[in-house]
Amino acid sequence: MLEKLREHIKKIVPLTDEEFAFVRAHFTIEKYKKREFLIQHGERVKYSYFVVSGLIMLVYDDDSGRQHIVSFAMEDWWESDFLAYFNQTKATMSLQCLEDTAVLCLSLEDYEKLCAGLPKMTYFFLKKANGGHIGSQQRILSFLTSNAKERYEQLLTRYPSLFQRVPKTLLAAYLGVSRETLSRLWRPS
Amino acid sequence: MLEKLREHIKKIVPLTDEEFAFVRAHFTIEKYKKREFLIQHGERVKYSYFVVSGLIMLVYDDDSGRQHIVSFAMEDWWESDFLAYFNQTKATMSLQCLEDTAVLCLSLEDYEKLCAGLPKMTYFFLKKANGGHIGSQQRILSFLTSNAKERYEQLLTRYPSLFQRVPKTLLAAYLGVSRETLSRLWRPS
Protein backbone atom coordinates (compact mmCIF):
# COMPACT_ATOMS: atom_id res chain seq x y z
CA MET A 1 0.00 0.00 0.00
CA LEU A 2 2.34 2.71 1.24
CA GLU A 3 5.23 1.26 -0.69
CA LYS A 4 3.25 1.96 -3.86
CA LEU A 5 3.03 5.60 -2.90
CA ARG A 6 6.75 5.73 -2.34
CA GLU A 7 7.48 4.25 -5.76
CA HIS A 8 5.07 6.74 -7.27
CA ILE A 9 6.68 9.76 -5.64
CA LYS A 10 10.18 8.52 -6.41
CA LYS A 11 9.51 8.95 -10.11
CA ILE A 12 9.52 12.71 -9.55
CA VAL A 13 11.45 13.35 -6.31
CA PRO A 14 13.66 10.78 -4.56
CA LEU A 15 12.99 10.47 -0.84
CA THR A 16 15.20 9.25 1.98
CA ASP A 17 13.72 6.74 4.44
CA GLU A 18 13.35 9.50 6.95
CA GLU A 19 11.58 11.78 4.51
CA PHE A 20 9.20 9.05 3.47
CA ALA A 21 8.43 8.30 7.10
CA PHE A 22 7.37 11.94 7.37
CA VAL A 23 5.26 11.66 4.23
CA ARG A 24 3.48 8.45 5.14
CA ALA A 25 2.42 9.81 8.50
CA HIS A 26 0.08 12.22 6.71
CA PHE A 27 -1.93 9.53 4.92
CA THR A 28 -4.63 7.15 6.03
CA ILE A 29 -5.73 3.99 4.27
CA GLU A 30 -9.29 3.28 3.20
CA LYS A 31 -10.95 0.50 1.24
CA TYR A 32 -14.20 0.72 -0.66
CA LYS A 33 -16.41 -1.78 -2.43
CA LYS A 34 -17.80 -1.39 -5.93
CA ARG A 35 -20.58 1.24 -6.09
CA GLU A 36 -19.56 2.88 -2.80
CA PHE A 37 -18.90 6.61 -2.67
CA LEU A 38 -15.66 8.27 -1.60
CA ILE A 39 -17.24 11.68 -2.07
CA GLN A 40 -20.96 12.37 -2.10
CA HIS A 41 -22.33 15.35 -3.97
CA GLY A 42 -23.39 18.01 -1.46
CA GLU A 43 -21.16 16.84 1.36
CA ARG A 44 -17.85 18.16 2.59
CA VAL A 45 -14.72 16.93 0.82
CA LYS A 46 -12.38 15.64 3.49
CA TYR A 47 -9.64 14.16 1.34
CA SER A 48 -7.88 13.95 -1.92
CA TYR A 49 -7.14 10.36 -2.83
CA PHE A 50 -4.24 8.38 -4.21
CA VAL A 51 -5.59 5.27 -5.90
CA VAL A 52 -3.55 2.21 -4.92
CA SER A 53 -5.74 -0.31 -6.74
CA GLY A 54 -9.16 -0.42 -8.33
CA LEU A 55 -11.05 2.13 -10.40
CA ILE A 56 -13.14 5.18 -9.53
CA MET A 57 -15.00 7.86 -11.42
CA LEU A 58 -15.53 11.56 -10.81
CA VAL A 59 -19.09 12.21 -11.84
CA TYR A 60 -21.43 15.19 -12.05
CA ASP A 61 -25.19 14.63 -11.78
CA ASP A 62 -27.14 17.37 -13.53
CA ASP A 63 -30.62 18.68 -12.74
CA SER A 64 -32.32 16.31 -15.14
CA GLY A 65 -30.67 13.31 -13.50
CA ARG A 66 -28.08 12.69 -16.18
CA GLN A 67 -24.60 11.58 -15.21
CA HIS A 68 -21.51 13.21 -16.70
CA ILE A 69 -18.10 11.74 -16.07
CA VAL A 70 -15.31 14.25 -15.61
CA SER A 71 -12.64 11.64 -15.04
CA PHE A 72 -11.84 8.01 -14.49
CA ALA A 73 -9.03 7.37 -12.01
CA MET A 74 -7.14 4.14 -11.75
CA GLU A 75 -4.00 2.85 -10.06
CA ASP A 76 -1.44 5.60 -9.35
CA TRP A 77 -3.86 8.45 -10.02
CA TRP A 78 -4.75 11.29 -7.69
CA GLU A 79 -8.38 12.28 -7.57
CA SER A 80 -10.86 14.43 -5.72
CA ASP A 81 -13.42 17.15 -6.27
CA PHE A 82 -10.47 19.52 -6.20
CA LEU A 83 -12.52 22.71 -6.35
CA ALA A 84 -14.40 21.72 -3.21
CA TYR A 85 -11.29 20.23 -1.61
CA PHE A 86 -9.09 23.30 -1.92
CA ASN A 87 -11.85 25.76 -1.07
CA GLN A 88 -13.32 23.53 1.64
CA THR A 89 -16.77 23.89 0.16
CA LYS A 90 -19.50 21.30 -0.50
CA ALA A 91 -18.84 18.83 -3.29
CA THR A 92 -20.59 19.52 -6.59
CA MET A 93 -19.41 16.18 -7.90
CA SER A 94 -19.31 12.63 -6.57
CA LEU A 95 -16.45 10.17 -6.50
CA GLN A 96 -17.67 6.60 -6.84
CA CYS A 97 -16.08 3.17 -7.16
CA LEU A 98 -16.45 1.17 -10.34
CA GLU A 99 -14.44 -1.67 -8.76
CA ASP A 100 -13.32 -2.56 -5.26
CA THR A 101 -10.75 0.13 -4.58
CA ALA A 102 -7.98 0.88 -2.10
CA VAL A 103 -6.93 4.50 -1.60
CA LEU A 104 -4.58 6.61 0.49
CA CYS A 105 -6.31 9.67 1.90
CA LEU A 106 -4.79 13.10 2.40
CA SER A 107 -6.68 15.87 4.19
CA LEU A 108 -6.13 19.47 3.12
CA GLU A 109 -4.54 20.21 6.48
CA ASP A 110 -2.07 17.37 6.02
CA TYR A 111 -1.48 18.43 2.43
CA GLU A 112 -0.46 21.88 3.64
CA LYS A 113 1.69 20.43 6.41
CA LEU A 114 3.34 18.11 3.93
CA CYS A 115 4.17 20.98 1.58
CA ALA A 116 5.40 23.18 4.40
CA GLY A 117 7.47 20.46 6.09
CA LEU A 118 9.03 19.01 2.96
CA PRO A 119 9.42 21.42 0.01
CA LYS A 120 10.19 18.48 -2.27
CA MET A 121 6.56 17.47 -1.90
CA THR A 122 5.36 20.90 -3.02
CA TYR A 123 7.40 20.35 -6.14
CA PHE A 124 5.93 16.87 -6.49
CA PHE A 125 2.37 18.18 -6.29
CA LEU A 126 3.27 20.96 -8.71
CA LYS A 127 4.36 18.40 -11.28
CA LYS A 128 1.17 16.43 -10.73
CA ALA A 129 -1.00 19.54 -11.01
CA ASN A 130 0.69 20.60 -14.23
CA GLY A 131 0.14 17.13 -15.59
CA GLY A 132 -3.52 17.30 -14.67
CA HIS A 133 -3.91 20.70 -16.28
CA ILE A 134 -2.25 19.55 -19.49
CA GLY A 135 -4.34 16.38 -19.56
CA SER A 136 -7.55 18.35 -19.19
CA GLN A 137 -6.51 20.68 -22.00
CA GLN A 138 -5.96 17.69 -24.26
CA ARG A 139 -9.44 16.50 -23.41
CA ILE A 140 -10.86 19.94 -24.27
CA LEU A 141 -9.01 19.75 -27.57
CA SER A 142 -10.60 16.41 -28.35
CA PHE A 143 -14.03 17.97 -27.83
CA LEU A 144 -13.10 20.82 -30.17
CA THR A 145 -11.45 18.85 -32.95
CA SER A 146 -13.12 15.45 -32.95
CA ASN A 147 -16.52 13.86 -33.36
CA ALA A 148 -17.93 11.14 -31.13
CA LYS A 149 -16.28 8.28 -33.00
CA GLU A 150 -12.84 9.88 -32.99
CA ARG A 151 -13.09 10.73 -29.31
CA TYR A 152 -14.02 7.15 -28.58
CA GLU A 153 -11.04 5.83 -30.52
CA GLN A 154 -8.70 8.27 -28.78
CA LEU A 155 -9.98 7.18 -25.38
CA LEU A 156 -9.49 3.50 -26.10
CA THR A 157 -6.04 4.10 -27.56
CA ARG A 158 -4.98 5.97 -24.43
CA TYR A 159 -6.70 3.71 -21.90
CA PRO A 160 -7.43 0.34 -23.55
CA SER A 161 -8.32 -1.32 -20.25
CA LEU A 162 -11.38 0.91 -19.85
CA PHE A 163 -13.08 -0.98 -22.67
CA GLN A 164 -13.23 -4.12 -20.51
CA ARG A 165 -13.57 -2.50 -17.11
CA VAL A 166 -16.28 0.10 -17.71
CA PRO A 167 -19.81 -0.34 -19.10
CA LYS A 168 -20.45 1.45 -22.39
CA THR A 169 -23.06 3.66 -20.79
CA LEU A 170 -20.35 5.23 -18.66
CA LEU A 171 -17.90 5.56 -21.55
CA ALA A 172 -20.69 7.47 -23.30
CA ALA A 173 -21.12 9.68 -20.23
CA TYR A 174 -17.39 10.44 -20.39
CA LEU A 175 -17.36 11.15 -24.11
CA GLY A 176 -20.42 13.36 -24.08
CA VAL A 177 -22.65 11.26 -26.33
CA SER A 178 -25.74 9.17 -25.68
CA ARG A 179 -25.18 5.47 -25.10
CA GLU A 180 -27.28 4.70 -28.19
CA THR A 181 -25.05 6.81 -30.41
CA LEU A 182 -21.95 5.21 -28.93
CA SER A 183 -23.41 1.78 -29.60
CA ARG A 184 -23.93 2.68 -33.25
CA LEU A 185 -20.52 4.21 -33.93
CA TRP A 186 -18.65 1.24 -35.31
CA ARG A 187 -21.64 -0.16 -37.21
CA PRO A 188 -21.90 1.62 -40.56
CA SER A 189 -25.07 3.71 -40.93
CA MET B 1 5.13 46.05 -15.62
CA LEU B 2 7.06 44.22 -12.93
CA GLU B 3 5.04 45.83 -10.19
CA LYS B 4 1.97 44.12 -11.66
CA LEU B 5 3.68 40.77 -11.27
CA ARG B 6 4.48 41.55 -7.68
CA GLU B 7 0.88 42.47 -6.88
CA HIS B 8 -0.22 39.29 -8.59
CA ILE B 9 2.11 37.04 -6.61
CA LYS B 10 1.31 38.81 -3.37
CA LYS B 11 -2.26 37.54 -3.54
CA ILE B 12 -0.91 34.06 -2.85
CA VAL B 13 2.49 34.49 -1.18
CA PRO B 14 3.78 37.75 0.30
CA LEU B 15 7.31 38.64 -0.79
CA THR B 16 9.93 40.83 0.82
CA ASP B 17 11.72 43.41 -1.36
CA GLU B 18 14.74 41.17 -1.44
CA GLU B 19 12.72 38.14 -2.47
CA PHE B 20 10.98 40.04 -5.22
CA ALA B 21 14.33 41.29 -6.49
CA PHE B 22 15.28 37.63 -6.84
CA VAL B 23 12.03 36.84 -8.63
CA ARG B 24 12.14 39.71 -11.10
CA ALA B 25 15.65 38.83 -12.20
CA HIS B 26 14.26 35.69 -13.84
CA PHE B 27 11.83 37.49 -16.14
CA THR B 28 12.26 39.41 -19.36
CA ILE B 29 9.79 41.85 -20.87
CA GLU B 30 8.39 41.57 -24.37
CA LYS B 31 5.79 43.48 -26.33
CA TYR B 32 3.77 42.20 -29.27
CA LYS B 33 1.38 43.78 -31.72
CA LYS B 34 -2.03 42.44 -32.65
CA ARG B 35 -1.81 39.29 -34.82
CA GLU B 36 1.82 38.59 -33.85
CA PHE B 37 2.78 35.18 -32.48
CA LEU B 38 4.37 34.50 -29.11
CA ILE B 39 4.54 30.80 -29.94
CA GLN B 40 4.43 29.34 -33.42
CA HIS B 41 3.14 25.82 -33.98
CA GLY B 42 6.10 23.55 -34.75
CA GLU B 43 8.74 25.71 -33.09
CA ARG B 44 10.43 25.38 -29.72
CA VAL B 45 8.62 26.88 -26.75
CA LYS B 46 11.09 29.12 -24.97
CA TYR B 47 8.85 30.70 -22.39
CA SER B 48 5.73 30.65 -20.38
CA TYR B 49 4.13 34.07 -20.25
CA PHE B 50 2.55 36.30 -17.68
CA VAL B 51 0.16 38.68 -19.43
CA VAL B 52 0.60 42.22 -18.15
CA SER B 53 -1.84 43.81 -20.58
CA GLY B 54 -3.64 42.89 -23.78
CA LEU B 55 -5.23 39.64 -24.90
CA ILE B 56 -3.85 36.45 -26.44
CA MET B 57 -5.26 33.12 -27.53
CA LEU B 58 -3.91 29.57 -27.38
CA VAL B 59 -4.99 28.00 -30.62
CA TYR B 60 -4.71 24.61 -32.30
CA ASP B 61 -4.82 24.40 -36.10
CA ASP B 62 -6.08 21.03 -37.30
CA ASP B 63 -5.24 19.19 -40.52
CA SER B 64 -8.22 20.63 -42.38
CA GLY B 65 -7.15 24.18 -41.54
CA ARG B 66 -9.72 24.80 -38.84
CA GLN B 67 -8.78 26.79 -35.76
CA HIS B 68 -9.68 25.59 -32.28
CA ILE B 69 -9.16 27.83 -29.31
CA VAL B 70 -8.01 26.11 -26.15
CA SER B 71 -7.83 29.29 -24.12
CA PHE B 72 -8.02 33.05 -24.09
CA ALA B 73 -5.57 34.75 -21.75
CA MET B 74 -5.88 38.29 -20.55
CA GLU B 75 -4.32 40.52 -17.92
CA ASP B 76 -2.90 38.58 -14.96
CA TRP B 77 -3.08 35.19 -16.69
CA TRP B 78 -0.26 32.73 -17.24
CA GLU B 79 -0.17 31.04 -20.60
CA SER B 80 1.96 28.81 -22.80
CA ASP B 81 1.83 25.56 -24.69
CA PHE B 82 2.59 23.93 -21.37
CA LEU B 83 2.99 20.42 -22.73
CA ALA B 84 5.74 21.57 -25.08
CA TYR B 85 7.16 23.97 -22.52
CA PHE B 86 7.64 21.45 -19.73
CA ASN B 87 8.83 18.67 -22.03
CA GLN B 88 10.92 21.00 -24.18
CA THR B 89 9.34 19.65 -27.32
CA LYS B 90 7.97 21.40 -30.41
CA ALA B 91 4.77 23.37 -29.97
CA THR B 92 1.59 21.70 -31.19
CA MET B 93 -0.34 24.90 -30.56
CA SER B 94 0.21 28.57 -31.30
CA LEU B 95 -0.06 31.55 -29.01
CA GLN B 96 -1.22 34.64 -30.84
CA CYS B 97 -2.15 38.20 -29.94
CA LEU B 98 -5.70 39.43 -30.35
CA GLU B 99 -4.64 42.87 -29.13
CA ASP B 100 -1.33 44.64 -28.58
CA THR B 101 0.05 42.76 -25.61
CA ALA B 102 2.79 43.11 -23.01
CA VAL B 103 4.11 39.96 -21.33
CA LEU B 104 6.73 38.85 -18.84
CA CYS B 105 8.66 35.82 -20.07
CA LEU B 106 9.96 32.96 -17.98
CA SER B 107 12.18 30.26 -19.45
CA LEU B 108 11.93 26.72 -18.11
CA GLU B 109 15.44 27.01 -16.77
CA ASP B 110 14.54 30.16 -14.86
CA TYR B 111 11.31 28.58 -13.71
CA GLU B 112 13.29 25.74 -12.16
CA LYS B 113 15.80 28.11 -10.62
CA LEU B 114 13.01 30.20 -9.21
CA CYS B 115 11.36 27.16 -7.60
CA ALA B 116 14.67 25.88 -6.27
CA GLY B 117 15.85 29.24 -4.95
CA LEU B 118 12.59 30.36 -3.39
CA PRO B 119 10.25 27.56 -2.23
CA LYS B 120 7.46 30.09 -1.83
CA MET B 121 7.38 30.36 -5.60
CA THR B 122 6.94 26.61 -5.99
CA TYR B 123 3.91 26.96 -3.78
CA PHE B 124 2.73 29.91 -5.85
CA PHE B 125 2.99 27.94 -9.09
CA LEU B 126 1.28 24.99 -7.42
CA LYS B 127 -1.71 27.17 -6.59
CA LYS B 128 -1.78 28.48 -10.15
CA ALA B 129 -1.53 24.99 -11.63
CA ASN B 130 -4.34 23.70 -9.43
CA GLY B 131 -6.44 26.65 -10.50
CA GLY B 132 -5.72 25.89 -14.14
CA HIS B 133 -6.60 22.24 -13.69
CA ILE B 134 -9.86 23.06 -11.97
CA GLY B 135 -10.73 25.64 -14.62
CA SER B 136 -10.15 23.16 -17.41
CA GLN B 137 -12.33 20.60 -15.65
CA GLN B 138 -15.13 23.14 -15.45
CA ARG B 139 -14.79 23.71 -19.17
CA ILE B 140 -14.97 19.95 -19.81
CA LEU B 141 -18.11 19.86 -17.68
CA SER B 142 -19.68 22.58 -19.80
CA PHE B 143 -19.06 20.45 -22.91
CA LEU B 144 -20.67 17.47 -21.18
CA THR B 145 -23.70 19.17 -19.68
CA SER B 146 -24.53 22.07 -21.96
CA ASN B 147 -25.49 22.80 -25.54
CA ALA B 148 -23.98 25.57 -27.65
CA LYS B 149 -26.30 28.29 -26.37
CA GLU B 150 -25.74 27.47 -22.73
CA ARG B 151 -21.98 27.30 -23.20
CA TYR B 152 -22.06 30.69 -24.87
CA GLU B 153 -24.04 32.21 -22.01
CA GLN B 154 -21.68 30.68 -19.45
CA LEU B 155 -18.69 32.12 -21.29
CA LEU B 156 -20.14 35.62 -21.43
CA THR B 157 -21.20 35.48 -17.81
CA ARG B 158 -17.69 34.52 -16.75
CA TYR B 159 -15.82 36.83 -19.14
CA PRO B 160 -18.19 39.57 -20.32
CA SER B 161 -15.38 41.61 -21.88
CA LEU B 162 -14.71 38.91 -24.48
CA PHE B 163 -17.97 39.83 -26.20
CA GLN B 164 -16.52 43.22 -27.21
CA ARG B 165 -12.88 42.24 -27.58
CA VAL B 166 -13.09 39.07 -29.64
CA PRO B 167 -14.73 38.46 -33.03
CA LYS B 168 -17.63 35.99 -32.94
CA THR B 169 -15.77 33.60 -35.23
CA LEU B 170 -13.20 33.10 -32.49
CA LEU B 171 -15.78 32.74 -29.74
CA ALA B 172 -17.29 29.99 -31.89
CA ALA B 173 -13.85 28.37 -32.22
CA TYR B 174 -13.61 28.41 -28.43
CA LEU B 175 -17.09 27.01 -27.86
CA GLY B 176 -16.80 24.27 -30.43
CA VAL B 177 -19.60 25.37 -32.76
CA SER B 178 -19.65 26.85 -36.24
CA ARG B 179 -19.78 30.63 -36.44
CA GLU B 180 -23.11 30.37 -38.29
CA THR B 181 -24.70 28.41 -35.47
CA LEU B 182 -23.34 30.87 -32.92
CA SER B 183 -24.79 33.74 -34.91
CA ARG B 184 -28.22 32.11 -34.84
CA LEU B 185 -28.32 31.20 -31.16
CA TRP B 186 -30.19 34.15 -29.73
CA ARG B 187 -32.55 34.53 -32.69
CA PRO B 188 -35.42 32.02 -32.33
CA SER B 189 -35.48 29.41 -35.09
Place this chain on the structure above:
DNA sequence: TCCTTTGTGTGACAAACATCACAATTATAA
Protein backbone atom coordinates in the same frame (compact mmCIF):
# COMPACT_ATOMS: atom_id res chain seq x y z
C1' DT C 1 -31.75 -22.04 -8.52
C1' DC C 2 -34.69 -18.06 -9.84
C1' DC C 3 -35.48 -13.44 -10.28
C1' DT C 4 -34.30 -8.73 -10.40
C1' DT C 5 -30.87 -5.42 -11.94
C1' DT C 6 -27.79 -3.94 -15.21
C1' DG C 7 -26.01 -3.68 -19.67
C1' DT C 8 -26.45 -3.65 -24.70
C1' DG C 9 -28.31 -3.26 -29.48
C1' DT C 10 -31.53 -1.30 -32.77
C1' DG C 11 -35.59 0.99 -35.24
C1' DA C 12 -38.19 5.34 -35.91
C1' DC C 13 -38.37 9.93 -35.49
C1' DA C 14 -37.13 14.71 -33.84
C1' DA C 15 -33.81 18.16 -32.66
C1' DA C 16 -29.33 20.27 -32.92
C1' DC C 17 -25.78 21.55 -35.60
C1' DA C 18 -22.65 21.89 -39.88
C1' DT C 19 -21.96 23.30 -44.47
C1' DC C 20 -22.39 26.04 -48.59
C1' DA C 21 -23.76 30.19 -50.64
C1' DC C 22 -24.45 34.92 -50.73
C1' DA C 23 -25.13 39.70 -49.10
C1' DA C 24 -23.99 43.49 -46.43
C1' DT C 25 -21.48 45.95 -43.09
C1' DT C 26 -17.43 47.35 -40.56
C1' DA C 27 -12.41 47.73 -39.87
C1' DT C 28 -7.80 48.61 -41.61
C1' DA C 29 -3.97 49.86 -44.35
C1' DA C 30 -1.88 52.08 -48.48
Place this chain on the structure above:
DNA sequence: TTATAATTGTGATGTTTGTCACACAAAGGA
Protein backbone atom coordinates in the same frame (compact mmCIF):
# COMPACT_ATOMS: atom_id res chain seq x y z
C1' DT D 1 -9.88 58.69 -48.96
C1' DT D 2 -10.27 54.49 -51.17
C1' DA D 3 -9.54 49.80 -51.81
C1' DT D 4 -9.02 45.53 -49.54
C1' DA D 5 -9.70 42.45 -45.89
C1' DA D 6 -12.29 41.03 -41.93
C1' DT D 7 -16.60 40.37 -39.72
C1' DT D 8 -21.41 39.23 -39.35
C1' DG D 9 -26.09 37.67 -40.62
C1' DT D 10 -29.15 34.49 -42.87
C1' DG D 11 -31.46 31.09 -46.20
C1' DA D 12 -31.40 26.30 -47.89
C1' DT D 13 -30.11 21.80 -47.15
C1' DG D 14 -27.85 17.65 -45.32
C1' DT D 15 -25.59 15.20 -41.52
C1' DT D 16 -24.96 14.00 -36.88
C1' DT D 17 -26.75 13.10 -32.66
C1' DG D 18 -30.51 12.69 -29.10
C1' DT D 19 -34.81 10.62 -27.50
C1' DC D 20 -38.21 7.13 -26.91
C1' DA D 21 -39.47 2.48 -27.35
C1' DC D 22 -38.61 -2.20 -27.21
C1' DA D 23 -36.09 -6.69 -27.03
C1' DC D 24 -32.82 -9.55 -25.19
C1' DA D 25 -28.60 -11.06 -22.82
C1' DA D 26 -25.60 -11.09 -18.90
C1' DA D 27 -24.58 -10.47 -14.03
C1' DG D 28 -25.46 -10.74 -9.24
C1' DG D 29 -28.18 -11.32 -4.94
C1' DA D 30 -31.68 -14.06 -2.16
